[in-house]
Amino acid sequence: MESREEDFLDIGQKWTVKLLPAFSSAACGAFMELLSSSQQEDTVAWLKSVRRKLHQIPETCYEEFETSQLIRDELQKLGVPYKWPFATTGVVTTIGSGKAPVVALRAEMDGLPLDELVDSDFKSMHPGRMHACGHDMHVTMLLGAAKVLKEREEKLQGTVKLLFQPAEEGGGGARRMIEDGALENVEAIFGMHVMPLGPVGSIATKSGAFCAASGRFRAVIEGKGGHAAAPHLTVDPVVATSMVVVGLQQLVSRETNPLESQVVSVTSVHGGKAFNIIPQHVTIQGTYRTFARDGGERLRRRITEVIENQAAVHGCNVTMESVSVPYPALFNDDKMYKHVKAMARLMLGQEHVLDTDPSMAGEDFAFYAQKIPGAMLFIGVGHDDASKNFMLHSPYFNPNEDVLPLGAALHAAIAEVYLQSAYIGVLTEVLNAQ
Numbered sequence: 001m002e003s004r005e006e007d008f009l010d011i012g013q014k015w016t017v018k019l020l021p022a023f024s025s026a027a028c029g030a031f032m033e034l035l036s037s038s039q040q041e042d043t044v045a046w047l048k049s050v051r052r053k054l055h056q057i058p059e060t061c062y063e064e065f066e067t068s069q070l071i072r073d074e075l076q077k078l079g080v081p082y083k084w085p086f087a088t089t090g091v092v093t094t095i096g097s098g099k100a101p102v103v104a105l106r107a108e109m110d111g112l113p114l115d116e117l118v119d120s121d122f123k124s125m126h127p128g129r130m131h132a133c134g135h136d137m138h139v140t141m142l143l144g145a146a147k148v149l150k151e152r153e154e155k156l157q158g159t160v161k162l163l164f165q166p167a168e169e170g171g172g173g174a175r176r177m178i179e180d181g182a183l184e185n186v187e188a189i190f191g192m193h194v195m196p197l198g199p200v201g202s203i204a205t206k207s208g209a210f211c212a213a214s215g216r217f218r219a220v221i222e223g224k225g226g227h228a229a230a231p232h233l234t235v236d237p238v239v240a241t242s243m244v245v246v247g248l249q250q251l252v253s254r255e256t257n258p259l260e261s262q263v264v265s266v267t268s269v270h271g272g273k274a275f276n277i278i279p280q281h282v283t284i285q286g287t288y289r290t291f292a293r294d295g296g297e298r299l300r301r302r303i304t305e306v307i308e309n310q311a312a313v314h315g316c317n318v319t320m321e322s323v324s325v326p327y328p329a330l331f332n333d334d335k336m337y338k339h340v341k342a343m344a345r346l347m348l349g350q351e352h353v354l355d356t357d358p359s360m361a362g363e364d365f366a367f368y369a370q371k372i373p374g375a376m377l378f379i380g381v382g383h384d385d386a387s388k389n390f391m392l393h394s395p396y397f398n399p400n401e402d403v404l405p406l407g408a409a410l411h412a413a414i415a416e417v418y419l420q421s422a423y424i425g426v427l428t429e430v431l432n433a434q
Contacts, residue, residue, distance in 0.1 A: 030155070031346060034412045037148045038405040047144050047404040050074060052122035054136035058111025058129040061171035064089040067109045071139060071164050080146050080162075087176035091164040095149045096156035096419070103418045104161040104182075104189040105145060105411050106365065107138035108168035117395040132397045134194035137381065137404070139164060141192070144408025149415065158419035161186055170216070172325030174367040188336055189374040190414050191365045192407060196389055198380025200403045203344045203410070204356035205377040207337040212261065213296040214362025215326035218285035219244075219307045222317045225280035237282040238271055240314035244284065245269070247306045251299065262299060263289040263360055289360045295328040330366035336375035343413050344377070347406075379407055 037043065050070075057066045068089040075082050075093055082093040089109070116123055116130040124130050131137075142162055149160055163182050167173030183189070195204060221244065223237035245266050256262045264286065271282030288303060290296045304320055311318045344353045356378060368374050381399035382389050390396040 030152070030416060031413060033152065034148050034409045034416070035347070035405075037151060038144055038409040038412075043144070043147065044405050046147075047140055047408065048401050050143060051136055051140040051401060051404060054139055055122050055131050056125045058124050058126055058131045058136070059109075060113055060129060061110055061167035061169060061173070062088045064109045064166045067139070068164070068166075071109070071143065074143050075146065078143075078147050078150055080150050086163075086180040086182050087166055087173050089166045090173065090177050090180070090182070092177075092182050093146060093162040093164075094159055095146065095153055095162070096159035098159055100185065101158040101187055101419055101421065102161060102185045103158065103415050104163055104186045104368075105142060105415055106163040106165055106174075106189060106191040106368065107142035108135050108165045108173065108364075109139055110135060110167055110169050110171070110173070112169060112393060114393070114395055118398050120398075130395065130397075132394060133169065133392050134196075134381065134397070134399055135168070137194050137399055137401075137407070138192070140404055141407030141411055144404060145411035145415070148408060148412045152416075156416060156419055159185075160415045160419070163189075168364050170324045172327070172364055172367070174364040175325065178367060178371060183368065183371055186372060188333075188418060189365075189368045189372055190336065190340065190411075190418075191368075191374070191376045192379045192411065193363070193376060194381040194392075194399050194403070195378035196391055196397065196399065197382050198354075198378065199382045199384075200380050200400050201348055201406065202352040202354060202380040203340075203348065203377050204354040204380075205332065205337060205340055205344075205375065206356050206358070207332055207334045209291050209329065209358040210332045210376055211330040211363035211366065212263075212289040212291055212358070212360045213327060213329040213366075214287060214289050214360075215296055215300055216285065216287050216324045217300070217303050217307075218283065218321040220281050220283050220319045220321065221307075221311050222281045222319065223278070223315070225278050228276045228278050231278060234278045235315045236278050237280070237311075237314075237316050238278065240311045240316040241269060241271065241282040241284055243314065244307050244310045247310045248286070248303065251302055251306065255302065261289075261291050261358065261360065263287075264299070264303065289362065291329050291358065293329075296326060300326065325364075327362040327364050328366045328370060330363050330369055330376065332375040333369065333373035336373050339418060340375050340377050340414060343417060344410065347410055347413060379403060379410070 111131045114130040221237045224235035226234035266286040268285045272279035
C-alpha cells in the first residue's frame, strides 16, 4: 500500500504513527493519545525515577518484597486497584469495565544474583544482586501502561489485567501466578522483554517457536577419596565426572536430529581442594534447552541416565538434585503475534518491526501461553554509542531509558486495541499485505 507524506504524524520524538484507511479515526486518536500521554515531560521524569528506584533494590526469586511494595505504592498513587499477594510477592491489577473481554499484560520483577559493575548514581544497593536482565525496565513500562490506561479507563471496551510477576529467573513464578488465579477470565496475554542490541524504537518478534524449553540439572558424584599417589586404593570421582561430561555432549551430537535445536551444557564442576588428594565427591551442574513439544522430558531423562550410568561404570554413586522448575518452550500464538506486529507497525513504522530467530533462552511466559493464546516481543534498549551496549546478565548491562515511554504506550495500545476486537483482523490483513 502506498503512503503519502500526510499519512504520517509527528509525535515529537523519534517515532511516527502511520494512518491507515482500515484503522478508524477513533483508534488512531487512541494511538496519539497514548503516545502523547506517555511522553509528557512529567510522565517521562516519573518513569525514569521509578525505574531507578527499582534498579537500586534488586531482589531474587520470591524475595521481591521491597519491589512489590514499591509497585503497590505507585499503583495506589495512580488510583489503580490491585490484589496481592500472588505467588508470594506478585501483584495483579485490573483497569477497565470489569467485564469481558479480559486481556493481560505481564512484567517480571526479580533480579539476578550478580554484583553490578555499572558506575551510576542509582547502582544496586543490594550486594550480590543486580537487575541485569532488565526486569526493572519491564516493571516500569507496565506501570507506565497502568498510568495511561487508567487515564482513559472509560474508553476501554473490556478489562485489562496487569500481572507483576516474581521469580522468572528459574523460579517458575508464572506457574505459581496461574495456580493463584492470576489468569482468571483472561482470554489472551502479552509480554515484552528488553533487547540490548536493538535500537530504541524497534521491536522484534515471530510466530511459533520463540523461546526454548529449559531446565537445570545438578548431580553429586560420590567416590572414595584418598592419596593421589595411590589411585588404585580410591574410587576417583574426577575421572567419572570427566566421562559424564563427554557423554552428555553426545546427547546432542549423536541422539538429536541435526535439523532440531537442542543444547546440553555443563557449566560448573567442583571437586577437591588439594593437588595431592583425590576428592570424596564432585558436584556438576548445567542446563539443557530444546524446542521439543515434550518440554524436554526425554532430554531430561537421558541426562539422568548418562550421569548415573557413566558414574556407575567407574564405581561411583550419584545423587541427582532438583534445583529449578523446568520451563516449557514458548510458542507465540499466530493471531496474537499478528496483533503485536500490527500495533508495532502503526506505532514505529514497518521498517522498525523485525522478525527474529527463535531463542535458546528460557522464558516462563511459556506457562501462560500454554493456558491461553499469547505472544511476546523483544523491544530495543540499545544506545547509539555501541560501547555502552552489553548483553543480558552482564554486570555491565545498562539499558537505554529512552525506551520507557515507548514501551508503556505500546503495552497500552496492544491491550486497548485488542479489546476493540472488531479491528484486529482488519488491521492485521492490511498491514501484512504491504
